[in-house]
Amino acid sequence: DTGVSQNPRHKITKRGQNVTFRCDPISEHNRLYWYRQTLGQGPEFLTYFQNEAQLEKSRLLSDRFSAERPKGSFSTLEIQRTEQGDSAMYLCASSADRSQHGYTFGSGTRLTVV
Amino acid sequence: DAKTTQPTSMDCAEGRAANLPCNHSTISGNEYVYWYRQIHSQGPQYIIHGLKNNETNEMASLIITEDRKSSTLILPHATLRDTAVYYCIGGTYSGNTPLVFGKGTRLSVIA
Numbered sequence: 001d002t003g004v005s006q007n008p009r010h011k012i013t014k015r016g017q018n019v020t021f022r023c024d025p026i027s028e029h030n031r032l033y034w035y036r037q038t039l040g041q042g043p044e045f046l047t048y049f050q051n052e053a054q055l056e057k058s059r060l061l062s063d064r065f066s067a068e069r070p071k072g073s074f075s076t077l078e079i080q081r082t083e084q085g086d087s088a089m090y091l092c093a094s095s096a097d098r099s100q101h102g103y104t105f106g107s108g109t110r111l112t113v114v
Numbered sequence: 115d116a117k118t119t120q121p122t123s124m125d126c127a128e129g130r131a132a133n134l135p136c137n138h139s140t141i142s143g144n145e146y147v148y149w150y151r152q153i154h155s156q157g158p159q160y161i162i163h164g165l166k167n168n169e170t171n172e173m174a175s176l177i178i179t180e181d182r183k184s185s186t187l188i189l190p191h192a193t194l195r196d197t198a199v200y201y202c203i204g205g206t207y208s209g210n211t212p213l214v215f216g217k218g219t220r221l222s223v224i225a
Contacts, residue, residue, distance in 0.1 A: 004157075033212055042201060042215030043158065056212065091157050098207055102148060105157030 004106035006092050012112045013082055020078045021109045025094030032075050033103065034067055035091040036060070043091055049075060082113045118202045123220040126196075132189040134219055136202030139183040146207050147178060149187045151198040152218070158201065161187065165207075192223045 005024040013019050025032050030051050035043035046065070047057045051072035061067075064082075069075040079086055089110050093103040119137040126132040138147060146165050150158040162169055162176045164185070169176045175188040189196055201218040205211060 035215075040217070042199075042217050045212045045214060048212050055210075093157070102150070102160030102163060103158070103213065105159070107155075107157050 004092055004094055004104050006090075006106035006109050008109060009107065010110050010112075012114060015084060015113055016081055018078065018080045019082060019111065020076050021090055021092075021111075023075045023077070023092030023094075023106060025074070025092070026104055027073075029094035029096050029099075029104070030072065031095045031097070032069055033093040033095075034075070034077050035093065037089045037091060037108070038087075046077075079111075082111075084113045087111055087113045118204055118216055120200075120202055120216065120219045122217070123222070125222050125224055126189075126192045128194060128223050128225050129191055132192040132196065132221060132223070134187040134189075134200050134202075134221065135184065136187070137184045138202065138204050141182055141204045144206060145204045147176065147182075147185050148203045148205055148213060149174070149176065150201045150203065150215075151196075152201070153195075153198045158215070161200075163207075192221075194223050194225060197221060197223045 007022045033048040034046040037043045045058050046061050047067050049069040052069050064080045067077045089108040091108045093105040095103045146163045148163040149161040152158040161173050162171055164176045164178050178185045199218040199220050201215050203213045205213045
C-alpha cells in the first residue's frame with residue numbers, strides 16, 4: 001500500500017470554472033476526511049465519510065462544494081464556480097476505526113484560482 | 115474538541131532534546147491528546163497520542179500531566195529533518211469527531 005494518494009498535485013484554474021479533486025485512501029481504512037489549508041494556518045476540517053456515508057460537513061463547506069465517496073472507496077471533492085478565496089491546499093486523510101496510528105494524510109492538491 | 119494552546123515557534127539545537135509544550139485545560143475525560151507534525155509542502159504526519167499515561171514510540175515521547183491540563187512532546191535527539199510545524203490536538207479515540215487543528219508550533223532545528 002502506498003498510502004493516501006491525491007490527484008492532481010497542482011491545479012490552476014480560472015475564476016468561475018469547476019474543479020474536481022480525487023483522493024484514494026488506504027484500502028482498509030473506512031474513514032475519509034477532507035481538510036483545507038491556507039498559508040500560515042493549520043488544516044481546516046471540511047467533511048468526512050464513514051464508508052460511503054457523508055457524516056459531517058463543516059460550515060466552511062458552501063453549496064459550491066460537494067464531496068462523494070461512492071462504494072466507500074475513493075472520494076472526490078468538487079468545487080463549482082471557483083473563487084479566488086478557494087485558493088488553498090486541499091488535504092485528504094483516511095483512518096480505521098479506533099486506529100492506533102491516527103490519520104494518514106495525502107500530500108494534498110494545491111489549487112490556485114486566477 | 116478541546117481547545118489547545120501552543121507557542122508559535124521554538125528553536126532547538128541539532129542533537130539536543132526538543133520539548134514542545136501544549137496546554138489543554140478544557141480537555142474532557144474521554145478526549146485523547148494527539149500530536150501531528152507537518153513538514154513543508156507535505157500533509158500532516160501522525161506522531162503519537164495518549165490519554166493519561168505517558169507514551170513512547172519510535173518517533174517521540176508524550177508526557178501528560180496528572181491533571182491532564184497540559185502535555186509535552188519530546189523529540190529526544192532532534193535532527194534537521196525534524197524542522198516542522200507540530201500540532202497538539204484534543205480528540206476522541208473513536209474517530210467519530212474529526213480532529214480540529216490549530217496553528218501549531220513551528221520548530222526550527224538549528225545545526
